Amino acid sequence: MSPGKSSKMRAIKKKAELCNLRDLTDFVANFAANSKMSDESVSDIQLAVEELLVNIIDYAFPNAEKGNIEIICSSMKKSLIIKIFDNGIPFNVNNAPNGDTGLSLDKREKGGMGIHIVRNLVDKIEYSGENGRNTLTLTKGLGQ
């Protein structure tokens, strides 16, 4: 197999509802664990995915009609790639400000901390939006 080629791939699709959060995050954690990631990295990627999913569930579908979230996990030779798709309101996480960790607690604004945590737990986060479909791509090295 060539160095960058995916050795395995798994997908899951659920309604964008909080009751499905654990099914989605456990799916990613199990995939990461089966890809021989360290326990620490499995926990990192699970937390990163949870924070992004909560953001999508809370904000991407403001109307009663909830859309879908699909996750595709791919294990490459040296890294894990998690793609999260949704059909809600576009939100480019790379344009979101970081939560200001230097502020005292009473001066911190609600929100922003989840994205800040995600940025610190994965190697790369990319966003693309096309034809009403948003894609977040997380990359994390298997050896970390």
Add this chain to the structure above:
Amino acid sequence: MSMKRINEKYKVICCFEGKMDTLSCKELEKDFDQILSECKSDNMPLVFDLAGVDYIASSFLRLCGKAAQQIGVEKVSIANVTPQVKKVFKIAGLADVLTVS
């Protein structure tokens, strides 16, 4: 996931167990608010005992922040954290704001 409350003479200890993810925090929030309210009215310090916790989401950090805002940052401490949990407190900049050990 569970939260057990221990009332000591000079402090209240909340012992958390399991994964403190977004759903767990939502489930615990009502009981936690009650504990916070009592700590505030009795002027009692609050200890989060995280010996049994190996995973926290930002929603748990919000509970800690809420406690610090309501009863005072000097009255809140986070004890028995695992390295993974401490990492999340550090990323959020709370390891220096709260007493985390």
